[in-house]
Amino acid sequence: MMPIAHFKKIYICLRIKEDAMPKTILIVGTLNTKEEEGHFLRRQIQKFGHSAVLMDVSMRRCSPHLESGDISNVDVARAAGTTIEAVESLERKPALEKMAEGAIKIAKRLYEEGRLDGVLGYGGSTGESIAVMVQKSLPLGLPKVLITTSLELASGSVEHKDIAIFPSITDMTGRINKINAVALAQAAAAISGMVEARPELPPEKPIVVASQYGNTTPHIERAKQILEERGYEFISFHAVGTGGKTLEELVRSGLVAGVLDVTTHELIDWLFGGFSNAGPHRMEAAGEMGVPQVLVPGCLDMIQFWAKETVPEKFRGREFYFHNPNSTLVRATKEESAEVGKLFAQKVNKARGPTLVAIPLKGWSICDTEGGLKTYYYDGTPTGRYWYNREADDAFVKAFEQHLDWTKENVDVIKAELHINDPKFAELTANALDDMIKGKWKKGKRYL
């Protein structure tokens, strides 16, 4: 059972392309320590009839390898507005960031000129970090392969992006051995196939994306039903950090017709250290791209942690709901709500497309409902208070209204004396979004 037997059958592959242009794959690696691997990958891609451009992102000017890539590390440093000598004198982190900056500029330029059809990155920690940064800077759908010595590290840095990860099996030390020859050749073959992929796309329907929690599911279900009936493709994301990031990424890719952002929870976790954190740019993509959006303060009543033990010390004196052993909710206070309200307004103020903020005054989650759940102390004893806290929610509304730029013609606000999961409220958001996408929405139109 010699696995290399798989590669013993020789054949010729003749490709006749309508456009007669070979595809171009960019290879990103550090040639100072991993030159042989780079050349090996390039030859493997060329066997498939594609061209490969080898970019050296080494942080050191290291003869005899100097300028051995098609794009040398001298070129990469120059693209970042510096020199390789200057990069060499930096600490590891800023040096890495400089090289990534240059590599991203070059890759984006190639892409915009139509000379980039895929990116193959390889490396240990340095090469891999830079390659992933380059890949993340390019649009969703462009083929991306990463060859890594550590699957665990790579899956962390790749996050939610469309990057395929190939383990190198043995370390990459500047030498091709019988083991990594097979692994590297397969990765090169994979991206050579990927640049030729021709997906049958499903019937053309405008896509609506939504953000969801168990706590907002009734709203999403009703809105989905309405929007699917009207001919939309409805894709929902679990707003636990990666979900929100993927939603924003899709919006930025230009594939999305409208955003039903019912579960903007990730904003509060970002502000106060909860675990469902989608970074500082959540709730910005649709606004920047001018994509129609309906925004709701869904689940902004809670800061979320995993197991009870993961709740930071500073929150332990607060009011809790222990949803399950892996989900611990902290009730947001008046002060926190006000801070989120301000942030919410600041993000809305930057929006360039149709934007409706719909506020359900009777509660923002299944937890946050009149006469519903009671809260607990960290030790599990009841506090005697309810989770629903209109005063806290109102503090959000007040701060939001205070910081909102009311003069913007593309932004409107509707406050409804309804709970977020009331079917009437879901009908409001779905109808408004449908109108926005169809160009029938304008500021001042009520949906109640």
Add this chain to the structure above:
Amino acid sequence: MMPIAHFKKIYICLRIKEDAMPKTILIVGTLNTKEEEGHFLRRQIQKFGHSAVLMDVSMRRCSPHLESGDISNVDVARAAGTTIEAVESLERKPALEKMAEGAIKIAKRLYEEGRLDGVLGYGGSTGESIAVMVQKSLPLGLPKVLITTSLELASGSVEHKDIAIFPSITDMTGRINKINAVALAQAAAAISGMVEARPELPPEKPIVVASQYGNTTPHIERAKQILEERGYEFISFHAVGTGGKTLEELVRSGLVAGVLDVTTHELIDWLFGGFSNAGPHRMEAAGEMGVPQVLVPGCLDMIQFWAKETVPEKFRGREFYFHNPNSTLVRATKEESAEVGKLFAQKVNKARGPTLVAIPLKGWSICDTEGGLKTYYYDGTPTGRYWYNREADDAFVKAFEQHLDWTKENVDVIKAELHINDPKFAELTANALDDMIKGKWKKGKRYL
């Protein structure tokens, strides 16, 4: 920047293969909930001129999808010696294991008959788990792609295996949308390329694999030098769990001429709950395959944990060496050493090929050396005792000798009054292994 523009160029690919046989790719998924995805993947592979066999591993008999795969879940259950009705009545875990058992049998049979050139798995948790088990059962080097809804979960189950991981971006819910159409098509294209990979293999040299720790590096460096001079390709693995597993995997793949197992540390971590754990089958592959091996009790003087806080309560009264903030070593006791000695002998007794156990009586790691390091209590105060503990090491030797089957002609033991990192001891292990590979070794030959 519509990413789908990448796929708009149409071309014809005409493949003329010397053997005129299409490659066959097995697709593994659960068709009860993800049928459309399976058919989509099959069609995408067919576009590349390969054939695709769709295997349904659903744990439920679920019309109208029943028997819709090329290999139905009824067939898979049957291959496991049961029926789909019986599987349906089981709990999730045993049901999953039964389906995996059947799927593995079918995949192995196809592979042995030369009718399997790659495996493409896809799924959420169930489909993915079964697909990974099938992929793990097949040899290194056979192309393997996994499409997953969770990179984090997948990278855990894939472990150290040569499985490429593709994120599905959106969930797989039995429907193809514009987003996952691109992701799935790329994964299918990738494996279609991979089955065509033709690596240039480096010049034919016999491969020697070794196990290494910082604590045994001087030994490895000297042995490597000797063995490379004699024309071997030398590949070393960091014995932190994945390293040992990969070493064993390579040995099982049949690609390895000899094993220099100088750092068998993972045995003690497996026995006592340390973090460098390579599972119960460490130090067995070479013995089973009859591959020449030199075995050394390297780093069996220590149980390893990561940060100090990760040391379980029961070890906290023991003697420590705090190597760095992420490496905490616990000194093995006499009793533990004796237990490892017994296990070591039991593994050696099963060996079928040339096996030399070389024991350096003057210490098993850089820590374990006369007049060297001192140990500390958990709170950081010195114990006043040294790490080197001949009494503990001797307890290993005694238990090992007591449980060894001394009648085996293929097994020998050399005890040397040397430290593991003494160049003379490295010369001993390297020379013996070289002899073994060349057929010049026999029981009783001394290397001192």
